[in-house]
Amino acid sequence: MKGRMxxxxxLVGIPLLWGVMKTLQNALKLFQ
Amino acid sequence: xxxxxxxxRTGHIDARxxxxxxxxxxxxxxxxxxxxxxxxxxxxxxxxxxALAVHLSIGQVYAFSTFNLPLTRLLGVTASAPGNWDxxxxxxxxxxxxxxxxxxxxxFGRWVExxxxxxxxxxxxxxxxGGFLVSAVGIHLHQLWIIYLGYGVLGGCGLGIGYISPVSxxxxxxxxxxxxxxxxxxxxxxxxxxxxxxxxxxxxxxFKTATSNGxxxxxxxxxxxxxxxMMIGVYAVRVPAPDWKPAGSTAPAKPKQLVTSANxxxxxxxxxxxxxxxxxxLCMNVSAGIGVLGQASPMIQEIFTGRVxxxxxxxxxxxxxxxxxxxxxFWASTSDYIGRRNTYMIFFALGIVLYAxxxxxxxxxxxxxxxxAFCIILSMYGGGFATIPAYLRDIFGTYQVxxxxxxxxxxxxxxxxxxxxLINYIRQYQIDSGVPKAQAYSITMYIMCGLLLLxxxxxxxxxxxxxxxFHRGSTQ
Numbered sequence: 001m002k003g004r005m006x007x008x009x010x011l012v013g014i015p016l017l018w019g020v021m022k023t024l025q026n027a028l029k030l031f032q
Numbered sequence: 033x034x035x036x037x038x039x040x041r042t043g044h045i046d047a048r049x050x051x052x053x054x055x056x057x058x059x060x061x062x063x064x065x066x067x068x069x070x071x072x073x074x075x076x077x078x079x080x081x082x083a084l085a086v087h088l089s090i091g092q093v094y095a096f097s098t099f100n101l102p103l104t105r106l107l108g109v110t111a112s113a114p115g116n117w118d119x120x121x122x123x124x125x126x127x128x129x130x131x132x133x134x135x136x137x138x139x140f141g142r143w144v145e146x147x148x149x150x151x152x153x154x155x156x157x158x159x160x161x162g163g164f165l166v167s168a169v170g171i172h173l174h175q176l177w178i179i180y181l182g183y184g185v186l187g188g189c190g191l192g193i194g195y196i197s198p199v200s201x202x203x204x205x206x207x208x209x210x211x212x213x214x215x216x217x218x219x220x221x222x223x224x225x226x227x228x229x230x231x232x233x234x235x236x237x238x239f240k241t242a243t244s245n246g247x248x249x250x251x252x253x254x255x256x257x258x259x260x261x262m263m264i265g266v267y268a269v270r271v272p273a274p275d276w277k278p279a280g281s282t283a284p285a286k287p288k289q290l291v292t293s294a295n296x297x298x299x300x301x302x303x304x305x306x307x308x309x310x311x312x313x314l315c316m317n318v319s320a321g322i323g324v325l326g327q328a329s330p331m332i333q334e335i336f337t338g339r340v341x342x343x344x345x346x347x348x349x350x351x352x353x354x355x356x357x358x359x360x361x362f363w364a365s366t367s368d369y370i371g372r373r374n375t376y377m378i379f380f381a382l383g384i385v386l387y388a389x390x391x392x393x394x395x396x397x398x399x400x401x402x403x404x405a406f407c408i409i410l411s412m413y414g415g416g417f418a419t420i421p422a423y424l425r426d427i428f429g430t431y432q433v434x435x436x437x438x439x440x441x442x443x444x445x446x447x448x449x450x451x452x453x454l455i456n457y458i459r460q461y462q463i464d465s466g467v468p469k470a471q472a473y474s475i476t477m478y479i480m481c482g483l484l485l486l487x488x489x490x491x492x493x494x495x496x497x498x499x500x501x502f503h504r505g506s507t508q
Contacts, residue, residue, distance in 0.1 A: 029341075
């Protein structure tokens with residue numbers, strides 16, 4: 001059950017973190 | 033043909049039909065609600081990622097504008113050529129998808145409740161992924177109506193069904209934290225745009241050639257990727273057993289105000305004043321936010337003329353989208369502690385103060401304060417979407433809450449037209465009347481305050497449903 005939990009949260013978490021990171025990179029331009 | 037050959041061939045066909053039937057039977061059993069009932073000891077925190085897999089995918093719709101310009105350059109590739117579609121025509125794809133989101137959520141709500149989350153998520157994956165593939169055919173043949181039908185109608189149905197599919201399941205799994213649970217899923221819808229925007233740009237750059245701008249290949253790839261990603265949700269979702277309760281849960285000693293233990297069926301719910309009060313609450317909250325979201329880039333450039341570049345404005349759009357996502361989880365979780373009505377009171381009261389202060393912030397030229405105000409405004413826009421399912425549960429009970437939510441989403445369709453129209457037309461009217469561009473948004477902001485005041489009053493008028501509307505039969 002724990003392994004499944006890690007796999008599922010990783011599968012949805014990685015794309016989300018990638019999207020957030022890309023957005024923050026763009027947002028920095030606002031204050032440069 | 034010899035008799036023995038005939039017998040052998042017939043045997044092969046029979047075996048194929050038998051195998052095909054077996055696959056269909058297995059698939060039907062897999063998708064059946066009964067097979068999604070969780071075994072004892074199942075960890076309920078396995079369900080939110082299933083919901084997120086669907087919402088992160090369908091949230092792509094918010095980033096559809098990344099395709100707008102490339103779709104107008106299919107024939108010329110680098111520049112528009114005769115025969116190409118214009119931006120206005122292409123803009124209809126998004127509008128049709130949003131209209132079908134609202135109407136399919138309303139139309140299929142009861143079906144989603146009946147067949148359970150797995151079958152409805154599967155239907156959503158087929159429609160949403162299929163919508164991309166049908167649109168790819170439209171791009172190949174350069175027929176816009178096929179894209180309207182593919183992404184707009186078929187994809188829009190995928191959006192609506194997918195949006196409501198996990199909501200009632202999550203409410204049943206987290207009776208002690210309804211806001212947090214639905215907030216987590218609906219946060220995914222906001223987060224989907226943050227993934228889809230850079231992903232679309234990346235794929236189009238990858239597939240670009242001298243004769244194609246890569247949109248066709250990007251649509252096919254995204255259709256396949258999103259279908260597979262949504263299948264993670266289809267596989268992982270589970271519903272709790274009817275008698276399941278979270279460990280250590282006890283009934284509250286004093287019933288909470290505006291939280292019912294009764295149930296109202298969908299066909300009666302929409303006849304109650306509470307449904308329409310909530311409809312206006314959602315519509316006003318969304319109208320105020322969606323208008324700003326659509327105009328954020330030109331607005332900041334026009335208010336701070338010469339100080340904000342197009343690239344910086346794109347950063348502003350990204351930042352407020354991020355707060356739209358964060359607000360969904362933050363405000364919905366907060367509503368578990370302070371109550372749904374109080375949460376919406378904050379949205380409307382704070383929203384009025386912030387919208388009213390925007391013209392002054394523009395006048396004094398403070399970009400950080402201006403950005404901060406819109407980040408908070410957009411967090412409450414997202415928070416409004418994420419808190420509404422738990423509000424509906426509090427007022428109408430768990431039975432058919434998904435279907436009621438589906439019908440309430442028609443408020444989103446109306447707001448999707450009302451918000452942008454108000455912002456765009458009033459701005460244009462002001463400019464045509466000789467008002468400088470930097471000040472053209474002031475009146476619009478005050479009109480937004482008016483919308484929020486109407487929402488505040490409707491939320492203030494909210495009260496418990498009369499018991500004549502309560503459902504007396506079985507809720508299973």
